[in-house]
Amino acid sequence: MVFDTTYKNEDYNQQSLLLVGKSFRFIERIKQGGIGSSRLIIKSKSPKLDLGKLKFGEIDYGNIELRPRGIIVHYTSKLERFSWIIPYYRLVIYNSQFFSIHANGNCIQFLKNKNYSTNKKFIDKMIAIKNEYLNLSYYDS
Template sequence: MLFNTTYTNKNYITESKQKLGKSFSFFDKIKIGGVGSSRFIIKELSTKLQPKSNESYAIKYANIELRPKGIIVHFTNKLGRYSWIIPYYRLVIYSNETFSIHANGSFIQFIKNKNYKENKKFIQKMTDFKNTFLNLDYYDG
């Protein structure tokens, strides 16, 4: 689900807590080693994720937040901020020429540059959280 979070959005707060659980406590964040990624540079957004005001736009950035039951991808377009809620059971990650996240028929592609290389540990942590949550022991990791 995509939400405009430029300003406080009560629907976003309710849905994110309901679908993904409450955000981690301060001590859990320290134990885990952080729950947010550095920024990624967006290469392409699927049409479902493009904001309604689809004017020409400059480079867009995104970051990913871990939650107990899923992730939130926060990204910007001009002065607007948007948040995409993805439960782990719907999350699909691809890594080839680009790094991309897919869910519910939508996707977001990121450029593989130095920002991606800085986020490799975070991506592994996200994959581990997904596998643990879904009880997928058969992945080598």
């Protein structure tokens, strides 16, 4: 589900609690070494995720927030901020020429540049948490 979170949005708050749970507590955040990625440059988005009104040559940025039962991908388009809520059981990650996140027939692709390199440890942690939550011990991350 994608929500416009430029301003306070009660529907977003309710759905995020329902689908991915409350944010980690402060102590858990410290133990995990942080629950958010640094910013990533977006290469492309699915049409359903591309809610910006007009298209120009601007660069869109996004970041990923970990939650107990899923992730939230926050991204900006012009001055608007959007949040895409993805439970772990719907999350699919591809790491090829681009780093991409897929769920519910939608996808967002991030460039593999210097920002990706700094986020590699975070992405590995996200995959490990997903595998632990879904009890996917057969997957070697």
